[in-house]
Amino acid sequence: MQQSVLILGANGRFGRNARLAFQEAGWSVRAFNRKADRLEQAAQGVDVIVNAWNPPYTDWAQLVPGLHRQVIDVAAQTGATVIVPGNVYVFGAETPGPWYGGSPHRAQNPLGRIRIEMEEAYRSSSVRTIILRAGDFIDTCASGNWFDQIMIKGLSKGRLTYPGNPDIPHAWAYLPDLTRTAVMLAEMRHELPRFCDAPFPGYTLTGTEIAQSLSRVTVQEVAIAKMEWWPIKLVRPFWRMAPHLLEMRYLWDLPHQLDGAFLSELIEDVPHTDVDQAMRSAIAHKNRIGSLSTAKSHRAVTSTQTSR
Numbered sequence: 001m002q003q004s005v006l007i008l009g010a011n012g013r014f015g016r017n018a019r020l021a022f023q024e025a026g027w028s029v030r031a032f033n034r035k036a037d038r039l040e041q042a043a044q045g046v047d048v049i050v051n052a053w054n055p056p057y058t059d060w061a062q063l064v065p066g067l068h069r070q071v072i073d074v075a076a077q078t079g080a081t082v083i084v085p086g087n088v089y090v091f092g093a094e095t096p097g098p099w100y101g102g103s104p105h106r107a108q109n110p111l112g113r114i115r116i117e118m119e120e121a122y123r124s125s126s127v128r129t130i131i132l133r134a135g136d137f138i139d140t141c142a143s144g145n146w147f148d149q150i151m152i153k154g155l156s157k158g159r160l161t162y163p164g165n166p167d168i169p170h171a172w173a174y175l176p177d178l179t180r181t182a183v184m185l186a187e188m189r190h191e192l193p194r195f196c197d198a199p200f201p202g203y204t205l206t207g208t209e210i211a212q213s214l215s216r217v218t219v220q221e222v223a224i225a226k227m228e229w230w231p232i233k234l235v236r237p238f239w240r241m242a243p244h245l246l247e248m249r250y251l252w253d254l255p256h257q258l259d260g261a262f263l264s265e266l267i268e269d270v271p272h273t274d275v276d277q278a279m280r281s282a283i284a285h286k287n288r289i290g291s292l293s294t295a296k297s298h299r300a301v302t303s304t305q306t307s308r
Contacts, residue, residue: 004028005186006043006080008071009052013143013175014085018050021179025187043074048186050083057244060114068118075127081189083182084122086133086197088171088258089115093250100259101133101197109247123195130185130192133199134178135171135258138282150227151210152283158220163227164252166207171258173202174278177271184267192266201260203275210279217280 005022009015010031022029032042043049051071055063068084075082091099092107105116122129142148151161164170178200185198205213207224215222229249236242263270273281 002026002028003048003187004030004046005048005050006030006032006046007050007052008032008039009050009054012052012054013137013139013145014054014179015050015052016143017140017175017179018052018182021176021183022050022186025180025183027183027186039070039074040077043078043080046078046080048083048189049075049080050182052085054085056241057111058240060111064114064118065121068121072121072125072127076125081128081130081186082122083130083132083186084119085178085182086119086131087115088133088135088251088256089248090119091256093254097255098257098259099133100199101262111244111247126194128189128192129195130182130189131195131197132178132182132185133197133258134173134202135256136173137178138172138174138203138278140176140281140284142285147282148285152214152286154225155214155218155222155283155286158218158222159225160207160211160214160222161225161227162207162210162252163229163249164207166211166224168253168255169204169206169257170252171202171256172205173200174273174281176281177202177273177278180271181263181267184271188266198263198266199258199260200263201258201270203278204257205275213276213279214283217276217283 005027007015007019007029010019019029019031030042030046032039049071051068053067071082088099089112090105090107091103092109092112095103095106107113107116119131136147137145138147139145146163150163154161181200185192211222211224232242232245236246260270
């Protein structure tokens with residue numbers, strides 16, 4: 001029998017990639033329409049609910065508890081398994097790494113506390129839950145995340161703008177790999193603990209290593225430029241998002257990585273795309289970069305052939 005999944009937030013970063021991954025795996029996929037659908041009706045008969053709802057930081061305190069409570073209540077009624085894309089906010093700056101499922105949740109900042117309380121609501125419920133935890137996303141298109149909105153904005157000029165210390169390791173996840181993993185966990189859900197916290201290792205990369213990968217992919221020297229935080233501080237009294245961006249700044253200067261040992265026990269071959277291939281996919285929407293890379297690659301090939 002074909003398995004079915006309801007995806008909440010199907011137009012967002014995780015949700016869009018999850019929709020593709022489940023479709024490719026042969027699942028029946030329903031995309032929830034918040035304007036037209038009622039959750040209680042949309043969730044009837046589905047095996048899995050992917051809860052990729054993620055309101056803006058400014059609305060987290062107001063919306064996150066209620067949104068997840070709705071999902072918990074519906075999943076408790078229907079028996080569906082819930083998959084939640086988790087993040088690293090719960091650990092805070094004081095939890096020693098590498099972070100794994102049993103690492104203490106010590107975050108004291110507002111966004112971290114909201115995530116802790118949200119996860120605890122699932123943990124204390126009767127709902128079968130999979131927290132698929134990952135670092136910052138690397139997407140296949142421009143989707144307004146740190147990578148495409150800030151870091152590669154100047155890539156056509158050979159510049160990577162980095163928000164922190166470029167020599168400190170940072171956790172990243174390539175979304176097609178992450179969502180393929182979500183499908184694998186969904187297909188083995190009945191073999192997992194009722195509340196399953198599964199960190200996804202993805203890539204642990206410094207800013208320097210990202211610049212090196214982009215240099216190889218674009219066939220140009222990519223230099224690192226430091227992102228200045230003072231403009232965000234300056235507009236803090238007037239821009240509601242600014243305090244939250246500053247609140248999470250510590251992650252750019254805190255060495256961290258996710259331990260994938262537990263996930264490797266569950267899945268023999270955890271999806272892992274070569275980092276250069278992931279970077280190539282992530283910048284494909286930047287036509288000028290693609291054209292530059294193609295032209296330089298052509299010149300390199302021509303030069304090599306001539307030298308022979």
